[in-house]
Amino acid sequence: MTTIQQNIDAIRRRIAETAQQCGRSPKEIRLLAVSKTKPVEAIQKAIETGQCLFGENYVQEGVDKIKYFDTTPDGEWLEWHFIGPLQSNKSRLVAEHFHWMHTLDREKIARRLSEQRPATMPPLNVLIQINISDEQSKSGIKLVELPELAAQIHHLPNLKLRGLMTIPAPENDPARQLAVFQTMTQAFNQLKTAYPQIDTLSMGMTDDMDNAIRAGSTMVRIGTAIFGTRDYTL
């Protein structure tokens, strides 16, 4: 077994243990392997463990990997998630290639993605990104803006609103970190009552996964703990 495969096993075990500790079923939590900056060989190792959800932050890099795996036997059952910031001039590539988009925070991008989604593909699954703690960051909307953007997305024919995503500011105090995630869960549950198809709360990364699961995350996005640290100088 390679290091990547051992890492994935360890993460799956940790997800299961944390879920059980707080009375949740491990099946409620999907593992998104964040493969940004990593080569297709590393992704292939992950696939060999049965991993099928992959997250990419950079549009062209993600599209290149999707096209590569489409030529392999595994391609048809992989699910590709776009999790980076999206400029409107790149929206077509996301609409034409990805299965999910986690960082929707503007109606303009939503409209473009819906218009550009090919008729031959199922609706693009989208998550609204919430700026839960870092008021300085440009990505994500405030919770007060959520009902309006959710309603706008709901009316677009080629998008399917599946839930919420957040990247909280780093927090050293575990109790405060948990409280931030719980605020997200409350908003998620409230949104579900308005839109019954909503089922996905994307939160938790390598450093804050356990508290995200305790608070109610249904999808953790794990890069470093699977693929090792990233080298941006390459």
Ligand SMILES: *Cc1c(COP(=O)(O)O)cnc(C)c1O
């Ligand atoms: C890079 C990235 C991750 C993975 O982060 P790690 O700390 O390496 O697990 C998760 N979510 C988003 C949005 C990212 O950009």
